[in-house]
Structure formats: C-alpha cells, structure tokens
Amino acid sequence: xxxxxxxxxxxxxxxxxxxxxxxxxxxxxxxxxxxxxxxxxxxxxxxxxxxxxxxxxxxxxxxxxxxxxxxxxxxxxxxxxxxxxxxxxxxxxxxxxxxxxxxxxxxxxxxxxxxxxxxxxxxxxxxxxxxxxxxxxxxxxxxxxxxxxxxxxxxxxxxxxxxxxxxxxxxxxxxxxxxxxxxxxxxxxxxxxxxxxxxxxxxxxxxxxxxxxxxxxxxxxxxxxxxxxxxxxxxxxxxxxxxxxxxxxxxxxxxxxxxxxxxxxxxxxxxxxxxxxxxxxxxxxxxxxxxxxxxxxxxxxxxxxxxxxxxxxxxxxxxxxxxxxxxxxxxxxxxxxxxxxxxxxxxxxxxxxxxxxxxxxxxxxxxxxxxxxxxxxx
Numbered sequence: 001x002x003x004x005x006x007x008x009x010x011x012x013x014x015x016x017x018x019x020x021x022x023x024x025x026x027x028x029x030x031x032x033x034x035x036x037x038x039x040x041x042x043x044x045x046x047x048x049x050x051x052x053x054x055x056x057x058x059x060x061x062x063x064x065x066x067x068x069x070x071x072x073x074x075x076x077x078x079x080x081x082x083x084x085x086x087x088x089x090x091x092x093x094x095x096x097x098x099x100x101x102x103x104x105x106x107x108x109x110x111x112x113x114x115x116x117x118x119x120x121x122x123x124x125x126x127x128x129x130x131x132x133x134x135x136x137x138x139x140x141x142x143x144x145x146x147x148x149x150x151x152x153x154x155x156x157x158x159x160x161x162x163x164x165x166x167x168x169x170x171x172x173x174x175x176x177x178x179x180x181x182x183x184x185x186x187x188x189x190x191x192x193x194x195x196x197x198x199x200x201x202x203x204x205x206x207x208x209x210x211x212x213x214x215x216x217x218x219x220x221x222x223x224x225x226x227x228x229x230x231x232x233x234x235x236x237x238x239x240x241x242x243x244x245x246x247x248x249x250x251x252x253x254x255x256x257x258x259x260x261x262x263x264x265x266x267x268x269x270x271x272x273x274x275x276x277x278x279x280x281x282x283x284x285x286x287x288x289x290x291x292x293x294x295x296x297x298x299x300x301x302x303x304x305x306x307x308x309x310x311x312x313x314x315x316x317x318x319x320x321x322x323x324x325x326x327x328x329x330x331x332x333x334x335x336x337x338x339x340x341x342x343x344x345x346x347x348x349x350x351x352x353x354x355x356x357x358x359x360x361x362x363x364x365x366x367x368x369x370x371x372x373x374x375x376x377x378x
Contacts (some may be wrong), residue, residue, distance in 0.1 A: 005048035005060060015059040017081050028060070029078055032067050039175045042068055046167060050142045058110040065106050065139050065167065066092030071174040073184040079104065088122040094137075099188045101126075101134040107144040114146035116162050123161055135191060138164045165197040172205045195358045233357035234277045235286075235328075235335040236261070236347040245281045249288065249320060253279065257315040259290070262346040271313065271349060278328075278352070278361060282340060285324035289361055290315040328360060 008031065009015070013024030020026065036042050042064060049061040059081045069076045074094035083089040094102040103126045105119045116138065123136035136159075140147050150164060173190075176182040182204065190200060236259060238245045252258055259277065271277060271292045278289040296312040327333075334356035338348060352360075 005045055005057070008045075009056055009060065015056055015063075015081060025081075029063055032063060036064070036067050039071055039171060039178050042071060042174070043171050046171065050167065053109045053143055055110055058106070058108045061108060061141060061167075062091050062106045065170065066094075066104060068170055068174050069094035069102070069104075072177055072187050074102070088125050089118070090122050090126045093126065093128070095128070096132065096184065096188050099132055099185070100192060101128055101132045102191065103134065103136045105136065105138045106141065107138060107150075108141040109143040109145065111144060111146075114149040116150070116159060120159055120162055133192065134161065136162045137191065138162065139170060140164060140166050142167070160194065163191060163194070163197055165201070169198045169201040173201050176201075176204055193355070195355055199358060199361075231291075231354075232271060232275045233352050233354050234271050234275060234349040235280050235337075235352050235357075236277050236349055237280050237282070237337045238287075238347050239282075239338070245284075245287075249279065249281075253288070253290070253315065254318055254320055257290075257293075257318055258296070258312060259292070259315055260312045260346045261310055261349055273313075276357065277349070278357065279320075279347075280328055280335075280337060281324070282337065283329075285326045286321070286328040286360060287324045288318070288320035290318040325360060334360070 008028070012027040012031065015025050015028060016023075017025065036045065046061065046064050046068075049057045049064060062081070063078060066076050066078050069092070072094070074096055077093040077095070079090040079092040090103055091106050092104040094100075094104065103119070103123045105122065116136075119136040119138055123134055126134070128134070138150065140150065144150075147166075173182070173187065177184065177187060190197070238248055252260075273292050273294050275292045276289060277292060279287050281287050293314040293316040296314060335350045335352040337350065
C-alpha cells in the first residue's frame with residue numbers, strides 16, 4: 001500500500017482514549033477495518049510500527065494486532081490504550097463463539113513490566129459472557145527487551161491459561177490461514193494447547209518457505225508420521241559407563257542412527273516407531289532429539305553386545321544441538337533420570353509429556369531468540 005504509518009497517523013491525529021465517533025482513535029480503527037483485509041497489508045503496517053519506537057506506534061501496533069485476529073477468523077473487540085482507575089487494562093479481545101475467548105496484551109518498549117501478573121488478572125476479569133474457555137495471549141514485538149525474562153516468568157508462575165507469541169509468528173500463522181493451509185478450528189486448538197507457539201508456528205511455516213523439506217532439521221510436530229497411534233515422547237539418559245557420551249552421540253546415534261535401550265528401575269519404558277526421543281547427558285543437559293523409525297530384529301548385527309539390550313531402534317530425523325539445553329538440568333525437570341552412581345550399559349527411557357517435550361526443546365539456554373538446531377550428518 002502507498003500510505004505509510006506516519007502518513008496515516010498524521011491524517012487521523014493523536015491516538016488516545018477520548019470518546020466520540022470521529023476521534024482519531026475511531027478514524028484509525030475504521031481505516032483498519034476497511035483496508036486491512038489481508039496479511040500483506042497488515043504485515044506492511046506492522047513492520048512499519050516496529051521500525052521505530054514511541055507511544056503512538058505502540059498504540060497503532062496494539063490495534064493492528066487486534067486486527068490480525070480478524071484475519072484468523074475471530075470476532076474482534078478493540079481495547080483501551082490507557083489503564084482506567086481501579087480497572088484492568090485489556091488491549092483487545094478475540095472471540096470464537098462457542099470455542100474460545102482470547103484476551104490480548106501487546107508488549108513493546110513502552111511496556112515496563114516483565115511479569116505476566118497483569119495479563120493473568122485481565123484474563124480473569126475482562127468483560128464477556130464467559131460462555132467459552134478463556135486464555136490470555138501476550139504478543140511480543142521486536143522492541144520488547146524483556147522477552148527472555150518473560151519466558152522464564154511463564155515457567156516459574158505456571159499459568160495454565162496464559163500464552164506468549166511473537167508478532168512475527170502471529171503474522172505467519174495468519175498467512176497459513178489465508179492460504180487455506182490451516183483452518184480456524186485448528187488455530188483455536190493451537191492456542192488452547194499451551195505448547196510453545198513460536199516453535200509450532202515456525203514448523204508450520206517451513207514447508208511453505210522451502211519446496212524441499214529439510215530431513216534432519218525437522219522438528220517433532222512437523223514430521224509426526226501418519227500412524228494409527230499418537231506418538232509418545234521420551235527422554236533417553238545417556239550414561240558414560242561404556243563409552244563417552246560424545247562418542248555415543250557422534251558414532252552411534254548421529255552416524256549410524258541407532259539407539260539401544262537398557263531399562264533401569266522404574267525407567268523401563270519402551271517406545272514405538274513414530275515416537276520422539278530427546279537425548280539427555282548428565283552435567284550437560286538436553287543435547288538433541290530424534291524420531292524412532294523401527295525396531296531392529298537382530299540387535300547383535302547392529303550394536304556391539306546387542307544381546308544385553310532389551311530393544312534397539314533405528315532413528316530418523318536426528319538433530320544434535322549446537323549448545324545443550326541447560327534447563328533440562330534443573331531439579332524440577334519434567335522427566336526422571338537414574339542416579340549418577342548407577343552403572344548402566346546404555347541409555348534408558350523416561351516418559352515425558354508432549355507439552356513438556358515441545359516446550360523443553362524450544363528453549364536454548366534462555367536466549368531471547370530460539371537457536372535452530374544443527375542437523376546431524378548422516
């Protein structure tokens with residue numbers, strides 16, 4: 001479109017909460033409703049918002065993010081720019097009748113808080129008939145400096161009804177809907193799921209960006225096989241009693257694409273083809289992941305001393321990380337590991353939930369931007 005955001009703001013006037021039909025706020029929102037009817041137009045204005053800083057750009061971005069909900073086929077309601085006395089601030093709402101109510105908060109350099117308390121309170125107290133399940137969605141712009149702390153706050157506070165997504169991922173999801181690759185009900189399920197939204201949207205966007213899918217850099221959600229069962233998720237603890245973990249990872253897992261399992265104590269899990277497994281090394285963290293491809297019938301032909309293992313899997317989509325995920329070392333990690341003094345001849349499997357697996361494999365040392373895994377060479 002030929003008009004820039006600065007041109008538009010000069011035309012409509014200063015955005016504020018002054019009431020009236022012909023106020024700058026209402027003129028701006030009418031323009032958005034009439035003209036922002038596709039993702040490229042929304043993206044152009046949103047990119048313009050994020051190239052600079054200031055209160056007016058923050059308020060314009062707030063309304064534009066609300067408009068993205070319309071592109072996702074929600075009913076939308078604009079919010080207020082300022083917090084009224086003794087009231088929670090709601091930046092906007094999306095509603096899918098009978099399915100979901102989404103309370104929005106947009107964060108830029110104008111946002112001083114690095115916690116999610118305000119959004120949690122707004123989600124609980126926002127106006128509405130409470131006829132649908134309700135979640136809070138924190139939308140993070142490039143200018144927001146505390147994004148890493150926000151992710152840690154979400155982990156610590158354990159808020160089941162709060163989600164976080166970047167502006168870029170939100171636009172990518174809208175593009176998927178506009179291209180008819182994702183339908184509205186799937187958007188609702190994704191927002192309700194509680195998984196790491198940026199991570200999953202990136203996976204959805206990869207086939208559209210690349211004509212040939214990347215085999216070994218693919219992630220669990222993208223490559224789940226069309227099997228009859230839902231894939232399970234596991235963490236394989238790699239001990240160093242027989243060989244150094246690095247040697248096992250490089251020569252057996254990455255090069256030969258094989259994983260031999262030796263149960264211990266309560267950790268007696270056995271996966272099935274199609275399941276996903278992460279690789280944990282004590283003192284390092286989560287160092288990679290892969291998908292179980294098939295069971296090896298005669299393990300003695302594949303691994304040394306194969307008769308000592310209960311099962312041996314062939315692997316596919318093997319990915320080793322450039323840096324281990326240190327969050328897997330925390331005391332409250334969502335999976336069990338055998339004690340350090342236990343002598344193991346090989347890895348053992350511990351179950352982990354799909355949500356925890358996806359959330360854990362998204363984190364890269366608490367870095368603000370997700371670091372993409374390095375593909376293991378075949």
